[in-house]
Amino acid sequence: MSAGTEKIDVTVTDIVKLNDLVTRFKFERSDGGQLPTFSGGAHTVVEMQDDGITRLNPYSLMSDPMDQSAYTISVRRDDEGRGGSLFMHNRVKTGDRMVISYPVNLFSLDLRARKHLMIAGGIGITPFLAQIKQLDRLSGRFELHYACRSAALGSYVDELTANHPNAVHVYYDDQKQAIDLQRLLTGQPLGTHVYVCGPKGMIEWVRKTSAALGWPEEAVHYEEFLAPQSGKPFQVRLAKSGITVDVGEHESLLEAIERAGIDAPYLCRGGACGQCETDVIESDGTFVHRDHWLEDEDRASGCKIMPCVSRFEGRTLVLDR
């Protein structure tokens, strides 16, 4: 059921601490074979066995998409998160065996574009690292505008500016540098596509500004992984499976369903891809929709939920699962 999420057994072969917040991990196949190629912008879902809890977190692949010897990801430590990034930072050691999914791309380059305009905020740089390597091969035209908090936290700034001195522009918040988005978007030649990956506010800013300037939405691409947020515990009945599951405070509905042994569909686990969309058969309470997928009508109807990030508060919830 978990379409496209075929698994790969890998070994952690290198861990590099880049700065206070970001650490890079290198995975190679445990059987010594080659990994699949991918396309820039793809992510992999990393399985973490954390004291009985299985965590499945998506991370953008940042290595060269044509390099089949290894994948690399960069993980930003989130001290307030649910623990996936802390597990990666504190528990994973070189030589550990892990399981990752086949690459899935929900943020691919539109290769019809005449020019690729990339806007990154913080750790949102990672998908662009792979995309830039892909464009290097294709001699694609790109421009990267990368905002980070400070030079100390500017992951990969040196590598990017050294390799692409004319295409990479870096902005440091602590030096009061900011992307002049209005001006940047106004001067782009016809056929430019814009890609943004970063905090929610940055994505909204780029989407709103580009729409107001008349950019077609087909030329505006964004990726934001939502981490499932904690919430009040609730109970869900799975009608097809005939079981009732308790969803804990710090687990997502999807995780609770999986814990009960149900193979539910998913891809991104971040409210973006639509794969886990589930029909609601009965409900008495309030939905806490957090995804980017459902249309307003779907939410209003109360007939659909995205269990990867959304929750429920109330007495009864029956899902068609």
Add this chain to the structure above:
Amino acid sequence: MSTFRFPPSITSRPVYGTLAPRPGKAHLMIADAEGAEALLDLAAADPELFANAHVIFIPKGTGDRFTEPLKAANPSILHVGPSYAASVPRIRRVLSDAHMGLQVYLAGTEGLMGQAMNEATAAGIPHSAIQTEHRGSVARRMQCVHCKGITEDVMTDPFVCAHCGLTLFVRDHYSRRHAAFQGVCIDAEDPGNIPDPVELYS
């Protein structure tokens, strides 16, 4: 009014809408014949749009009755040209100078909209971001699938290919790349058995 409601058809067949003002830095409007009426409706809906509009109009048999009203809409540039083919260099030049934020509005016959859309998509605008509104003649630009020749302004089904002389059945199967509907030999299996031509949508 010069509007025509096309009956529902296969998904290949283009579907046209109603031009609506959209935010943008610049506006390129290309119309032929009664397509001018759609531009005038647009001007009535949002007169300010025309301050940054480049209008390319091909009267195509409508004489000069739309010239004054289009001038009165006060576009930044109004070009009235003798034919679509003659306006192509201008369209390409405008597109090559344009930046993201350009809005494209096409109105009039299917042949004009299809060909102008081809230019706009070749310049990098997604086809779904280009607005179209059909006005006037339902004549079609047809490609003979046998000799690949294009016959403009086909009004009957079947019709005779202007290039190879085969009698062609008018299909709704459309090619965005050629900006033309496909015409297929109607009497291939029974040569000479050709039904009487019927005017399209009559």
